[in-house]
Amino acid sequence: MRLGVLVSGSGTNLQALIDARDRGELSPAELAVVIANRPRAKAVERARDAGISAEVVDHTRFGGDRRSFEEALASCLDSFGVEAVILAGFMRVLSPTFVDRYPRRMLNTHPSLLPAFPGVRAPEQAVAHGVKVSGCTIHFVDAGVDTGPIIFQAAVPVLDADDAASLHRRILAEEHALLPKAARLMAAGALICEDRRVRVVEAA
Amino acid sequence: MRLGVLVSGSGTNLQALIDARDRGELSPAELAVVIANRPRAKAVERARDAGISAEVVDHTRFGGDRRSFEEALASCLDSFGVEAVILAGFMRVLSPTFVDRYPRRMLNTHPSLLPAFPGVRAPEQAVAHGVKVSGCTIHFVDAGVDTGPIIFQAAVPVLDADDAASLHRRILAEEHALLPKAARLMAAGALICEDRRVRVVEAA
DSSP: OEEEEEEOSOOHHHHHHHHHHHTTOSTTOEEEEEEESSTTOHHHHHHHHTTOEEEEOOGGGGTTOHHHHHHHHHHHHHHTTOOEEEESSOOSOOOHHHHTTSTTOEEEEESSOTTSSOSSOHHHHHHHHTOSEEEEEEEEOOSSSSOSOEEEEEEEEOOTTOOHHHHHHHHHHHHHHHHHHHHHHHHTTOEEEETTEEEEOSOO | OEEEEEEOSOOHHHHHHHHHHHTTOSTTOEEEEEEESSTTOHHHHHHHHTTOEEEEOOGGGGTTOHHHHHHHHHHHHHHTTOOEEEESSOOSOOOHHHHTTSTTOEEEEESSOTTSSOSSOHHHHHHHHTOSEEEEEEEEOOSSSSOSOEEEEEEEEOOTTOOHHHHHHHHHHHHHHHHHHHHHHHHTTOEEEETTEEEEOSOO
């Protein structure tokens, strides 16, 4: 299964996918293309260093027209034969029309234990709320913001000395372990959704 | 510090407080009185078996007048010299007027990782939502429903085979460990709130 990875920033989750591929742990998923919505995203460099095609579809070039931006994204994904999409720190909300192109074939990683702290700056929200446990969520993308069926979650402690940055680092380490695993299982057809509950059906 | 424990049901969290007292782990907190809002609450029996005064303030006797119900609760607590309150499976929402009688001296235990799944039937909500991690929260009570500053949380896995009951049992085991600990620390003056963040200041 050919994956397209959408990124906005430094791309540490992309790097985790690349590292899993290099260890032979991503197959039958393949990294077909990385698309950044920001020209200077460090993720573009990581992709090229790893021998993966990297493209930029700059959302600022579409004058706020999300439909045109998403059509450009879709064209780019199609031109690389992409069958499934990974949002790896992609900071644009996608329309239901775009999401519907990849039913149960689009994953997102989010730095909180959803449904707590959806949206932007989740670690900052968690610290401000004073929770003692946070974590990460790997989920299918649906039409809502961070609302799709949950594949994996991992908990991490929130320490007295934490700020948003130190908590986010602890959470990212968990995301880096779980996102490649979820990508592989999705490609292997091993993720079964029953209503909102997701089960892994292979002996992983 | 003399504690009043408010209960509605079987009282397993009350039992955890009693067991901690019997092990000498609750002091300087003392169990002064248990008050149930349901005459047949099993918690009443547990209290009496443990040599603790138990009273019933039946909310159905007040014809839906919450203020009168709460005044009766407050009178009963005052008559036992109660300085702080533990909600241990107490299923009535208390008004801000009542809550304000015990500033940072009222604890609640809730069977989810708040702010996820506040309100009733939290384990059922968690299973229906398909989360992979849930847990419990011990928190100070404020004017909202399950919104007060968080003292402790513990995470538990949600398994494929779980229903609400099996998940709830796993969560309760964590509540039973953390609620007596929080009660002791509150009584010892060891819980410090800074905005919403709660720190433990003694070497516990």
